[in-house]
Amino acid sequence: MSEYEIREHDVLVIGAGGAGLRAAIEVSGQGVSVGLVCKSLLGKAHTVMAEGGVAAALANVDPMDGWQTHFKDTMNGGKQLNNWRMAQLHAQEAPDRVKELERWGAVFDRTKDGKILQRAFGGHTWKRLCHVGDRTGLEMIRTLQDRGVHQGIEVYMECTITKLIKDGDKIAGAFGYYREDGRYILFKTKAIVLATGGTGKAYTVTSNSWEYTGDGQGLAYDAGAELIDMEFIQFHPTGMVWPPGVRGILVTEGVRGEGGILRNSLGERFMFKYLPEATRNDYAADEAEAVTWVNAALAGTRTEARRPPELSTRDNVARAIYTEVKEGRGSPHGGVFLDISYQDSERVKKKLPSMYHQFKDLADVDITAGPMEVGPTMHYTMGGIRVDAETQMSRVPGLFAAGECSGGMHGANRLGGNSLSDLVVFGKRAGAGAVEYVKGITSEPKIDDKFVKEAIAEMEAPFLLKDGKNPYDVHKELNKIMSTYVGIFREEAELATGVAKLEELKAEVEKAGAKGTKAFNPGWHMCRDLKNMMICSEAIARSALSRHESRGAHSRLDYPNTEKAWGTKNSACSKGPDGKMVLEHTPLPEMPAELQDLFVKKEPANA
């Protein structure tokens, strides 16, 4: 039997992006022992790639803003399928979390009068995104990283958790391995906060990094938690499409926030014709009004003009681009044109420096001189582990989740900028929730050795296979299934095929083998990642097949309308007693009357 290291913490945080770091800071700040585990080096988590900004109703640029409007925008963006309480807490607490980042050393861009500058983004009524050029995520992760380090948090870098262990129904530990030499490690702990991000690597074209394999969702599902709203996958409307080597890399929504214009091959500013009836009045009626809005934004002055149609919500813009391309009005490489080159080139370089370099270095395109080619890329999973809004605890006692791996906050579609704020608001809450839970525990959870043996056997298995399959081939097969059958537009027969093909692929996953030693072995690692991606993919496909309507990011060709009856239901996947996935439709928590009133009144009274 292999040996393993044993470490003990009251709380174990898995994932060291914005949510994990914020959770660990909270736990450690309350004087409770915390371990922070990350799959990569510290500071490299996916948060580092976030560009456009963090949404918080500080009202520094648009004094009309307030939490009620932010709440309303979030619920409207999520097509009312959000957990209302999470959306409320998020809108209320985001401003304090952003100010806290500043006090910890984050250096945001400033307004003329020395406050945090805010920019416009899709679906946000007011200019709301606090930012640092187009590298806001880097600023946030570095700030949290340094705060955490100086608080003395113990960090386990390049360590992967492969199994959660329970004592009865309660969390008792986690098992994993160090990438460096493949040695095993067992964490004894009373509570776990999952903050592992999304599952973009299930798709071929994605803005997500190698880490995004749905680890938290997979681990939680195996431990008995539910995955909700998994059918809602955000395809970011603007990813790079050319050259092939960079396909899918994100082009920040900040380009549109700064006035970027979308056109098709005929030169038409097509977004005007894709505005949904319900929100049409929030957007400019014609190009002249959009120009007035942009000019006022550039000058830092107020205007009555409404925002440009490019600032519609992501689900809508992604569908519009997809449709333009499909109907033959796309750019040479199968995207559309996004143009910011009409603005002063020095300003563009200052406000969007990484976009400037990204296109110049990787695509030979000077975005200050001509348009970019962009198209949809898999970007974000709205769904995830079902948690309590206040504490972020799942239905498994002691198991918490925050950030992208949790579900509920964003409903059927997330607004840009609401992710970074989600991380810090609910990272803190999850940390506090875990501390409270740990303090209430009366007896130490114990770890049954048989679970450790199982965990070791699972990790050893890929080496024992004779003629094991190349795990990367299995991964490509998964990508093909998800991209072909569970993409932007969906319909019954294709989804059913997708579910069936995933079922067949399960056997192939078991056949994926590893060679060589355990030391820094990416192939071996992929064997385990595949299992988490499979759980997420099955939940995505089954949930998508079951929802007979179109809502937010879930677009059914055979059910094109948003149905009132479906607006009160979450899809929830969990592991049945026979090990098979069980899908239920559970009632959406009902919003209290005083919040419902916000959607009736024209202008909410912001406090």
Place this chain on the structure above:
Amino acid sequence: MPESNGRQATLKVYRGTKDKGEFQSYKVPVEAGMVVLDAIHYIQQNFDPELAVRWNCKAAKCGSCSAEVNGMPSLMCKSRMDSFKDGEDICVQPIKTFPIIKDLVTDVSWNYEVNKKIKAFSPSPDADWTIYQEDIERVQEFRKCIECFLCQNVCHVLRDHERKDNFMGPRFMVRVAGLEMHPLDEANRMKYLKDEGHIGYCNITKCCTEVCPEDIHITDNAIIPLKERVVDEFYDPLGKFIRGVLGGGKKK
């Protein structure tokens, strides 16, 4: 840029540990816009799933995929395959200054230990947080750092003289500069810079600046101003006395 040119490239990749290793050759098809990291992934997926490499964003934002490509310290995600001549071998090896773990992956944990010793951001408790853009431009440049550690890799104090025991390296001078020049920070890191970070070891050859993928002017904007402050603080008693009399606080 052609759609596809049917071209193949030969990559010679270091395979092995810090004790034992060799360069192995792989032939990889080249498509338009491909970068060296794509070629490494191609090898991993098609020939050798064991090939160890670090990467995250593939968009020059995370600083994970540092390596030496034909001797040039660079991010593999920014090294375009079409920047090499047809038929030219592309040699990829790990960054030299840090111990090899396996293949292209090195042990950079030392950097994280250095970072811990730098005094944290220490704002005035009664600050009102009104900060003007012109007062943070300098700091924002330093905060662009993606911690790829390429500057640490080429710094000859670390690379050739192996003074990791006694020298913080350019990355952390940039970090200190970002803290020292923050308009609201009140800590003083001068003694640390002089006695522990040994900023004096740097003889401003600017190798660090040359390799920075974020174009941070490490030497001119971070190291030289910090060196001047250290000189002012420890080697200019008259100036220090005058500043004391005039009531000047920390230099910003």
